[in-house]
Amino acid sequence: MRAAAAVPPVRSATMAAPMDNPLLGQDPLPRFVQIRPEHVEPAMRELLTRSRVRLGELAALPAPTFATLIEPLEELQHGITRTWSPVSHLNAVLNSAALRAGYNACLPLLSAYQTDLAQSEPLFRAFRTIAERDAAGLAPVQRRVIEHAVRDFRLAGVALPAADKARFKTVMQELTQLQAKFEENVLDAANAWSWHVTDPDELRGLNEMLIEQARRRAHERDVRGWILTLDQPTYVAVLTDAESAGLRRAFYEAWATRASDRGPGAGRWDNSQVMEQILHRRHEAARLLDFPSYAEYALATRMAHTVPEVLEFLHELARSARPAALAEFAELEHFAGHALAAWDVGFHSERLQRARFAVSQEELRPYFPLPRVLGGLFAVAERLFGVHIRERQGVAAWHADVRFFDIESAVGHRVGSFYLDAYARPNKRSGAWMDECVGRKRLASGTALPVAYLVCNFLPPGADRPALLTHDDVVTLFHEFGHGLHHLLTRIDYPSLAGINGVAWDAVELPSQFLENYAWHPQVLQQISGHFDGGSPLPLEMQSRLIATRSFQAGLAMVRQLEFALFDFRMHSEYSPEHGGRVLEILAEVRREVAVVPVPEWNRFPHSFGHIFAGGYAAGYYSYKWAEVLAADAFAAFEESGVFDRATAQRFLDAILARGGSRDALDAFVEFRGRKPDPRALLRQHGISPADELTA
Ligand SMILES: [Zn+2]
Numbered sequence: 001m002r003a004a005a006a007v008p009p010v011r012s013a014t015m016a017a018p019m020d021n022p023l024l025g026q027d028p029l030p031r032f033v034q035i036r037p038e039h040v041e042p043a044m045r046e047l048l049t050r051s052r053v054r055l056g057e058l059a060a061l062p063a064p065t066f067a068t069l070i071e072p073l074e075e076l077q078h079g080i081t082r083t084w085s086p087v088s089h090l091n092a093v094l095n096s097a098a099l100r101a102g103y104n105a106c107l108p109l110l111s112a113y114q115t116d117l118a119q120s121e122p123l124f125r126a127f128r129t130i131a132e133r134d135a136a137g138l139a140p141v142q143r144r145v146i147e148h149a150v151r152d153f154r155l156a157g158v159a160l161p162a163a164d165k166a167r168f169k170t171v172m173q174e175l176t177q178l179q180a181k182f183e184e185n186v187l188d189a190a191n192a193w194s195w196h197v198t199d200p201d202e203l204r205g206l207n208e209m210l211i212e213q214a215r216r217r218a219h220e221r222d223v224r225g226w227i228l229t230l231d232q233p234t235y236v237a238v239l240t241d242a243e244s245a246g247l248r249r250a251f252y253e254a255w256a257t258r259a260s261d262r263g264p265g266a267g268r269w270d271n272s273q274v275m276e277q278i279l280h281r282r283h284e285a286a287r288l289l290d291f292p293s294y295a296e297y298a299l300a301t302r303m304a305h306t307v308p309e310v311l312e313f314l315h316e317l318a319r320s321a322r323p324a325a326l327a328e329f330a331e332l333e334h335f336a337g338h339a340l341a342a343w344d345v346g347f348h349s350e351r352l353q354r355a356r357f358a359v360s361q362e363e364l365r366p367y368f369p370l371p372r373v374l375g376g377l378f379a380v381a382e383r384l385f386g387v388h389i390r391e392r393q394g395v396a397a398w399h400a401d402v403r404f405f406d407i408e409s410a411v412g413h414r415v416g417s418f419y420l421d422a423y424a425r426p427n428k429r430s431g432a433w434m435d436e437c438v439g440r441k442r443l444a445s446g447t448a449l450p451v452a453y454l455v456c457n458f459l460p461p462g463a464d465r466p467a468l469l470t471h472d473d474v475v476t477l478f479h480e481f482g483h484g485l486h487h488l489l490t491r492i493d494y495p496s497l498a499g500i501n502g503v504a505w506d507a508v509e510l511p512s513q514f515l516e517n518y519a520w521h522p523q524v525l526q527q528i529s530g531h532f533d534g535g536s537p538l539p540l541e542m543q544s545r546l547i548a549t550r551s552f553q554a555g556l557a558m559v560r561q562l563e564f565a566l567f568d569f570r571m572h573s574e575y576s577p578e579h580g581g582r583v584l585e586i587l588a589e590v591r592r593e594v595a596v597v598p599v600p601e602w603n604r605f606p607h608s609f610g611h612i613f614a615g616g617y618a619a620g621y622y623s624y625k626w627a628e629v630l631a632a633d634a635f636a637a638f639e640e641s642g643v644f645d646r647a648t649a650q651r652f653l654d655a656i657l658a659r660g661g662s663r664d665a666l667d668a669f670v671e672f673r674g675r676k677p678d679p680r681a682l683l684r685q686h687g688i689s690p691a692d693e694l695t696a
Pocket of ligand 1: 479483509512
């Protein structure tokens with residue numbers, strides 16, 4: 001057996017000749033064993049230079065057609081992704097200073113290449129010519145490839161007059177910088193704050209690991225007692241576990257006022273102006289492209305199409321969730337025996353949940369050994385979609401723990417493969433995800449089967465026991481495997497629309513959230529559980545307590561998500577240069593409508609809301625709930641016909657999983673479900689009565 005791979009050594013400063021660069025090979029799988037940090041930048045430079053030459057040739061074609069222009073462009077993009085994918089993957093799972101340097105050096109090269117491609121007028125003209133002249137002779141999927149490309153050209157500002165085009169580019173660059181500034185402020189504000197504890201009583205309720213860490217930190221700083229810092233795990237632990245209400249309040253205040261004009265760091269990293277500038281530039285970019293607002297610009301690539309459609313969707317959920325949330329909050333205050341402040345809610349909720357369900361994630365662990373769970377998960381996929389999943393030995397990966405699987409059709413043809421990197425280890429990014437290693441293609445220039453990375457961060461096996469999962473872990477594994485099936489079971493031949501590519505961003509979580517449902521199903525729970533010592537399945541009584549936790553405080557959780565979503569969406573649709581962002585006013589209005597937990601006047605939650613100010617969720621926070629509705633409603637179809645009904649599963653495969661981005665997400669859903677998605681499916685899944693049923 002290969003020794004656990006450490007960080008690949010940098011052997012010499014000389015750069016490998018392009019010919020031996022393992023990143024530039026055309027092998028079916030990346031040559032992980034040979035890839036070294038010093039290969040990264042030369043490979044990408046070489047590839048992008050070659051690609052630019054090819055782009056120049058393609059842009060100069062006298063009479064371009066789908067076959068002579070668009071297929072080669074698909075091939076080109078496929079090649080870039082295929083070379084870059086192992087690099088960004090290794091950067092995430094086997095990080096080192098050398099690799100990070102190579103990776104970071106390539107980011108601006110890649111983004112410059114993509115921008116030049118997206119703003120290429122000759123290519124844009126060629127696409128439009130092909131669309132107008134040849135559309136009748138093209139297959140629907142080919143027309144869709146063109147439609148998406150033309151859309152993305154426009155959204156990148158290709159069709160603007162020169163001055164506007166330049167302005168658009170500037171605005172986009174300024175946005176990148178402002179968004180980075182926003183994040184830096186949040187980070188700096190959090191890093192600047194800590195809490196010094198000298199009375200051990202104040203630590204009551206906190207777990208040993210955290211206390212030990214705090215003690216060590218105090219020691220390092222040469223002070224007595226304990227130092228607690230304002231990172232997310234500590235914040236969450238304090239708010240749920242600390243018995244001292246004073247400690248909870250201090251943490252809540254520091255957290256909820258990060259990078260703002262209030263709280264302990266008031267004014268020092270204030271994001272107020274940064275937020276205004278971000279909103280201003282987003283609005284300007286949208287207006288340059290003739291959209292009334294940034295929200296409309298964002299919707300141009302989504303499943304939801306109009307502002308009222310999104311708002312109505314959120315309001316409808318709120319009408320049902322709010323009564324449930326009010327009842328849950330009243331119950332919680334009754335349980336606590338007094339009125340609750342914002343910093344009390346997490347603490348008492350945790351206690352109520354323990355009192356009511358008496359089930360903890362740690363207690364569940366022995367029942368979910370990874371081999372058993374994997375076997376059960378594969379059995380679910382095999383039963384639903386008629387595929388076979390088998391491990392392939394001897395595939396060299398980036399670490400000895402990584403396993404490799406092939407997925408075969410009912411008649412034994414390989415349709416795709418995936419790596420599974422299951423365990424946490426140093427230099428590996430936290431969290432879980434699925435990513436594309438190789439995308440499916442079937443082009444005149446060659447074919448490729450899809451390959452995926454499934455990455456988790458489970459507790460590794462011990463000396464005398466297998467890896468044991470919490471039920472949260474099990475749900476995570478099912479979630480990522482759902483993304484994996486979307487990538488691997490695709491039947492689309494063009495890389496830009498295959499698998500998860502080209503899928504509307506508010507619909508891309510449908511397969512993953514859909515598959516999560518199976519991790520809660522009694523029949524599946526019996527199949528995937530088996531005590532590592534003796535093999536007995538999860539006791540039924542424990543199982544029903546576990547299932548009951550799924551809807552615990554579902555109303556409170558939902559109104560909180562709806563508050564964020566409405567705030568985000570209204571802000572991006574109502575912005576006007578005259579009145580500015582009205583950030584705090586809009587938040588106050590939204591809270592009056594949906595919020596249940598009282599929030600202090602000095603709360604400055606928007607100032608650290610990185611999802612929408614720094615990240616990709618601008619005018620998109622609603623997507624969480626949107627995709628949950630799709631998933632719940634899709635699963636409801638299975639509940640109606642039997643959760644393993646083959647015909648229903650085949651329809652789901654044909655209409656959604658296999659289709660990639662080749663079809664409008666709503667049309668695909670309607671094809672599967674026979675009607676539009678129904679938000680009530682999500683409410684029922686969480687035990688919340690839909691508002692219209694309450695009044696009926
Ligand atoms: Zn996901």
